[in-house]
Amino acid sequence: MTVKDILDAIQSKDATSADFAALPLPESYRAITVHKDETEMFAGLKTRDKDPRKSIHLDDVPVPELGPGEALVAVMASSVNYNSVWTSIFEPLSTFGFLERYGRTNELAKRHDLPYHIIGSDLAGVVLRTGPGVNAWKPGDEVVAHCLSVELESSDGHNDTMLDPEQRIWGFETNFGGLAEIALVKSNQLMPKPGHLSWEEAAAPGLVNSTAYRQLVSRNGAGMKQGDNVLIWGASGGLGSYATQFALAGGANPICVVSSDQKADICRSMGAEAIIDRNAEGYKFWKDETTQDPKEWKRFGKRIRELTGGEDIDIVFEHPGRETFGASVFVTRKGGTITTCASTSGYMHEYDNRYLWMSLKRIIGSHFANYREAWEANRLIAKGKIHPTLSKVYSLEDTGQAAYDVHRNLHQGKVGVLCLAPEEGLGVRDEELRAEHIDAINRFRNI
Ligand SMILES: C/C=C/C(=O)SCCNC(=O)CCNC(=O)[C@H](O)C(C)(C)COP(=O)(O)OP(=O)(O)OC[C@H]1O[C@@H](n2cnc3c(N)ncnc32)[C@H](O)[C@@H]1OP(=O)(O)O
Numbered sequence: 356m357t358v359k360d361i362l363d364a365i366q367s368k369d370a371t372s373a374d375f376a377a378l379p380l381p382e383s384y385r386a387i388t389v390h391k392d393e394t395e396m397f398a399g400l401k402t403r404d405k406d407p408r409k410s411i412h413l414d415d416v417p418v419p420e421l422g423p424g425e426a427l428v429a430v431m432a433s434s435v436n437y438n439s440v441w442t443s444i445f446e447p448l449s450t451f452g453f454l455e456r457y458g459r460t461n462e463l464a465k466r467h468d469l470p471y472h473i474i475g476s477d478l479a480g481v482v483l484r485t486g487p488g489v490n491a492w493k494p495g496d497e498v499v500a501h502c503l504s505v506e507l508e509s510s511d512g513h514n515d516t517m518l519d520p521e522q523r524i525w526g527f528e529t530n531f532g533g534l535a536e537i538a539l540v541k542s543n544q545l546m547p548k549p550g551h552l553s554w555e556e557a558a559a560p561g562l563v564n565s566t567a568y569r570q571l572v573s574r575n576g577a578g579m580k581q582g583d584n585v586l587i588w589g590a591s592g593g594l595g596s597y598a599t600q601f602a603l604a605g606g607a608n609p610i611c612v613v614s615s616d617q618k619a620d621i622c623r624s625m626g627a628e629a630i631i632d633r634n635a636e637g638y639k640f641w642k643d644e645t646t647q648d649p650k651e652w653k654r655f656g657k658r659i660r661e662l663t664g665g666e667d668i669d670i671v672f673e674h675p676g677r678e679t680f681g682a683s684v685f686v687t688r689k690g691g692t693i694t695t696c697a698s699t700s701g702y703m704h705e706y707d708n709r710y711l712w713m714s715l716k717r718i719i720g721s722h723f724a725n726y727r728e729a730w731e732a733n734r735l736i737a738k739g740k741i742h743p744t745l746s747k748v749y750s751l752e753d754t755g756q757a758a759y760d761v762h763r764n765l766h767q768g769k770v771g772v773l774c775l776a777p778e779e780g781l782g783v784r785d786e787e788l789r790a791e792h793i794d795a796i797n798r799f800r801n802i
């Protein structure tokens with residue numbers, strides 16, 4: 356038995372759940388990994404020079420044991436998230452520490468503590484096996500998986516599952532991630548695959564769409580409302596391309612920051628009108644490595660006022676971090692909100708606190724999405740209200756290059772990876788809904 360037999364079953368039109376359940380599991384499968392004995396390979400290099408193509412491997416690995424409440428999924432497609440870039444350059448720390456820590460929690464979790472880390476936090480595919488106690492899903496179900504792994508044994512996470520003390524991001528802080536032919540997830544991560552999308556389109560939004568939903572829309576994040584001026588950094592990138600859609604769909608006014616004409620055009624084609632090309636306008640918020648330039652914050656704020664008819668920002672959708680955070684705090688209006696989920700350019704932020712407290716602004720930390728938020732975000736994709744922003748698709752063999760593109764900011768929107776799917780465009784079940792939204796679905800393709 357090989358993964359080829361699994362693929363044949365998925366592609367045959369008449370395989371039943373019983374057929375999938377009867378398929379023997381293969382002994383091994385191909386997976387994208389980083390290796391524990393290579394975590395020092397980039398020591399001494401600048402972040403920019405750490406090359407994911409050198410650290411990312413395609414290995415044959417054994418199928419992990421299936422535990423209670425879990426599912427093994429045949430992965431048709433996955434996508435590259437920035438967390439896989441972090442893993443592959445071993446910054447800000449090696450993810451093997453997460454696997455070791457998880458492995459110490461209980462006997463079954465020991466499976467995760469291996470000398471290789473199978474990475475990836477998105478998937479679209481087909482359920483192969485479910486563990487004891489799983490009733491909602493069965494072999495043959497077409498699914499996507501969100502990346503929230505929680506134990507929920509502590510009451511801390513019972514109102515908001517992101518607050519579970521054992522909260523982990525699957526494929527980053529756990530092993531057996533989605534950039535592989537088979538993945539292991541907790542069954543509560545599973546959600547129905549949107550029928551109007553191909554495998555690679557369905558695999559693209561998961562992580563970033565859910566994150567943007569919590570950070571911007573949910574009451575746990577900024578709680579955006581109609582008419583809000585929302586400053587979106589990297590508005591055509593992974594997170595930003597969904598934040599821009601949420602702002603537009605929710606009646607807000609996105610002020611999109613991008614770094615090229617091409618990216619400005621993409622934002623315009625999504626329906627945004629207020630766009631700032633940070634490259635063309637040459638903002639330099641830092642005079643040198645340790646000194647910011649408040650005059651540049653002011654110039655940036657003036658430009659925003661030009662675009663909004665004199666208004667300031669209600670919500671900043673932050674993730675670049677150190678480079679932009681001082682400016683983000685400054686341009687926010689009195690009583691406004693800066694919501695942050697990342698620090699791509701550096702996590703030791705500096706801002707002038709007078710502009711925060713005197714103007715009663717708030718900074719909100721946000722991370723992925725709870726179970727319900729991830730479900731709601733997927734529901735919006737399934738209904739064709741929010742669309743995937745897939746630009747380019749790579750083969751599993753070329754995942755290193757895909758991660759390199761994202762690391763070097765050479766990509767647009769989301770970058771997909773075909774795992775078991777032999778080609779793009781497969782897996783569409785609802786042609787009618789697809790036809791209705793085909794332009795929006797293809798907006799980011801091949802640019
Ligand atoms: C969905 C996608 C998401 C993304 O892409 S996000 C971007 C990628 N992710 C990242 O860059 C984050 C990577 N993770 C990290 O950098 C680290 O993971 C953290 C900084 C988040 C946490 O670091 P750690 O060292 O794991 O934290 P500790 O183990 O919780 O704390 C260290 C020690 O400090 C003690 N401590 C914690 N809080 C307190 C407190 N309030 N008062 C006193 N001590 C405290 C702990 O107990 C522990 O101690 P003891 O070392 O002895 O075990």
Ligand SMILES: NC(=O)C1=CN([C@@H]2O[C@H](COP(=O)(O)OP(=O)(O)OC[C@H]3O[C@@H](n4cnc5c(N)ncnc54)[C@H](OP(=O)(O)O)[C@@H]3O)[C@@H](O)[C@H]2O)C=CC1
Nearest residue numbers: 437566589592593594613614675678696697699700722723
């Ligand atoms: N906590 C969480 O749950 C999550 C955190 N993240 C984190 O968020 C960050 C962004 O992820 P994602 O959107 O997928 O990544 P992408 O690289 O796809 O997009 C980020 C965009 O930000 C812009 N950008 C990058 N650096 C800077 C800078 N120095 N100044 C201003 N703009 C910048 C770029 O757009 P342009 O060049 O056009 O301006 C880039 O396209 C990563 O660090 C990631 O790890 C992501 C998802 C979830």
